[in-house]
Amino acid sequence: MQEIKERLERDLANAKSAADVEQIRVQYLGRKGCITTLAKGTDFSRFSPEEKKQFGIRLNQLKNFATEAIQKASQQAGAAAPKKKASALDLTAPGAGRRLGALHPITLTQMELEDIFQGMGFSVLAGPEVESEYFCFEALNIPHDHPARDMQDTFWLKNNLILRTHTSANQVRTLLRFGAPIRAVFPGRCFRYEAVDPSHENTFYQCEGLVVDENISVANLIAVMKTLLSEVFRRDVKVRLRPGFFPFVEPGFELDLNCLLCGGKGCSTCGDGWIELIPCGLVHPEVLRHGGIDPAKYSGFAFGIGLTRLAMMKYGIRDIRTLNAGDLRFNKQFAVL
């Protein structure tokens, strides 16, 4: 043991760097170091109990001496002492265990819109996806000879019900349920009978909004839409209204959003600087009447937000079909709740 002690002192004296000291530590005190293995390599059967005890004491002294000497040398070499504890704890590995799942991007967009609308005093309502011609068309002043009533655009059931083509179908239901005044949005699933391609789906989502009260005007509609879009896009937005035709509003508008990418100069996303976003208008008096509301006393506005379109814009989804495809490599990316 004396020999080991002297050799250690010599080695330490020759050590030039922290790395050298560390190497010496391994040599002497490491798992296979000569001090560590000293006990294993000794035949204790030949020792008396007293000898064993003495051997133990000396071995401990040697260990203590070596530990101290190495630590000192290591400090002198400008390195921190080897941290045995720290090396057992990898703080850099990624967290483990069950991780967040994901919500559908449509759900996320819907939740965000709901939050904004609720903040503005709108109720969030639900309505049926399987609808009658009455609520989907007739009550909305869509005449019997309107193309939307053909097989071309609408999924028909064999019992003459339809899959609603727009969330507007919930307008008259809502008026009948709540009367006026009312401020509500109704997000939901809609269906159109059309061929599916990267930008067309037969199953998609809309969020319809309806405000009915005394003295509701086009100026109100513009203000609410502008505020809504500023909230959605988290900045001041420019919008413009232009004439648009929908049988259940009069006057009817297309609301365009000034392109946020190019600032309205025109780019590959918007074309001419404007993005057609929200069809809207003052609720047609015929619709109010179907909802049991007196159009002489009340007026209102309605708007339809393409929820699917908005989600695609927000998340940069290029192919609409991925939304209903159930490829979890896509869905899992929306691990934001």
Added chain:
Amino acid sequence: MFISLDWISDFVDLSGLDPAVIADRLTMATAEVEGFETIHRFVNGPLVGKIIEAEKITSGEKTLTRCVVDCGNRTYPTVCGAANAALGKTVVFAPAGTTLGDKKIESTTMAGHPSEGILCSAAELGLSAWHEILFELPTDVPAGTPLSDLIPETDTLIEIDNKSLTHRPDLWGHYGFARELSAIFGRPLKELPLYDVDQFGSLPLYPVKIEDANCLCYSALRFGVTAGSVNIPSPVVMQRRLHALGQRTYNLLVDLTNYVSLELGQPTHAFDADTVSGICVAPMGKEGTFVTLDSVERKMIPEDMMICDDRPDGTRVPVAIAGIMGGLATEVTDTTTRIVLESANFTALRIRQTAQRLDLRTDASQRYEKSQPPANVKVATRRILRLLADSGTVFHVESRFSMAGDLADSIRTITLPPGRLNALAGIDYSNDTVTSILRSIGFQADFDADGVLTVGVPPFRSAKDISIPEDIVEEVMRLYGFDNVPPVMPAMPMRPLFVEKSIRMEHKARRLLAAAYGFCEVHNYGWFNDIFLKKIGYEPGPTLTLANPAAQPESRLRITLIPNLLALVPKNRPLMDAFRCFELGRVYLPKGDIDDKTPCQDSADKCLELPRLAGVSYLASGRTPEEHYLEIKAAIEDLGALYARDTAPIEFAAGRGEPTPWQREGEWVEIRQEGKVIGALGVAGKELLSALIPEGGMIVWFELALDQFRGDLYPEVHLRDLPRFPGSWQDFSLVWPLADGYEKLAAKLDQFSDPLLLSREFLTSYKGKGMEPGMASYSFRFLIGAKDHTLSGEEIDGFHNKMLGFLKDAGIAIR
């Protein structure tokens, strides 16, 4: 649809207006412009020429015509390949040295004959794409006239989005757009030149009858012409415009009807009067065939509306498909000397249905589908005769303007109460602003002393378009400019918001599954796929069924969310070895006979539409099926807790029977709440797994009827007081037959009671090495304590011994 600014300029002066500005203002005030393009025609150099010599020659396989063309100052020899090169025709000649676009014309020799230029087709002149035949002019155009005197080099075409014209039939013609532009730019609108037909009021009636309610108005006027006089080329001004809009030109009469249709939106048709004795508009009445002008035999059904020759012997022979296309048998030919000019109006739906069924969408049907105002019926006839007379054609009117039905050409009145217009707009327009805007588009408008606005709506604006005060608001606002409307937030009193609880609860469930259990939300279609159902051996029984499904096997609406979720397992399995996905969506259960077509106002009468929450979890390996199942069961238990932990806790009961391929006896449980079944949970059985994922792996599924789920967004919690004195706990591991299961053991333990016992927790179960076959070990922790003191060692030992005694009596061994 395209509109030509060259054409519009006949009615309103557009000089000095940039097409981009015109396009933008139209978009903002009238209809969406999709774009505009300026076309360039090659009119500098070509001359009007007369073919004064024509001789057919052959060159190899081809038949050519060797011509001499008189161009006024001189004649040119040329060789031409077009079939209509013939003696006496007035055509366009491009002499050598002329440049037509990027093509330079040179003198050549063709088939041994000199050719000092070319005779031109419309395509060669840049008029349109028609290149098959020579562009022909009326013979009264003098030879040698430079083409540039007849056709301006450029025209600007503005493309309008047809959808934005759905409600504006008046904009299906150029004159309608001229009226809009006149109002937008404040430039006067020239009156449309018309022929006076009322002067023929004393002439005999032409027999016209309507026996189909889908015909709103039918007019006919008969006139005589010299044979061949309407089969000549139409005036250049008409031809150049028709070409610019992609129309082919044929002859004066055909071009005239097309021209007026594009100008007014009102289709017309001409019959050879000698092939028709009188007109009756009637339904086809039976199955049959009809040969249209394009020589195609069409299959007709009884509902189709036909224009019939009402013969003196009482028979009726269809001569045209109303509103869509005329018949071959009554076509005007170059021997025709008497013509019946039809101008009529039909209901949009009938025309659309027939046109769609025949797959025959014509310019006429497209316009009728937009509900043209009937008032244009007479205007169109007058316009055609005007243009016919202007072309120099001599005709003799033989009948008065004969009409059945209603022309609806009176001015309609709409009254707006004082202040109504400004209240709806949300802006204070002056009375003068309102009246001058309305008058600029041909409306009458006057305020009385009380501020009542009376508006006279001209008949050219269809009643579908303008009929209520709100329509007047739109007219004023769009022309005033929406940009000039200052935004004003509505003022509404504050009151509690109605909250649709179901939607909030759905969101909560979604977030729980995703946040705590790693589920990923998906959207599936609302219908089953029969091919997949067959693969997994599922027959859903009666479902609501689509009459026009997206694809044939996808006609049945889903009554459970599970199959479409199961279909995602084989799809995603090759990409990942473990996943959980859920869907929150509707199922559609039929009510009553699924083919019952009687109309109903509320879909709930025929369809029970219910919200469901379902999920599947796939695991390739690493757990036992039971462990996998218990992990998902925990999610369901937490879902229940989320809504109603203490008020209406959910329970599980062994599922009986095998109602679906994913429910196998002994491998699924019912989820219950207050004794009512609200869902099911289970492990996919062997058969289903081998059908879905023969490569291996396991699936746990669940489906919850959210509408049946009782509970609250923010449910009650039955709070227990915290013990004031420290207690203790004791763990027991109990050996119990696996076949009896946890639930029976727990029921047994429920029988144990002790005043010190506060609660019992299940810790874990074990059924591995060291256990007797068929036995499992279940570990429980018993929490004990007293309300008024700290437990003594004796009390703790006493509890322990009492428990041991209970277990011994119950025959439960301790591990």
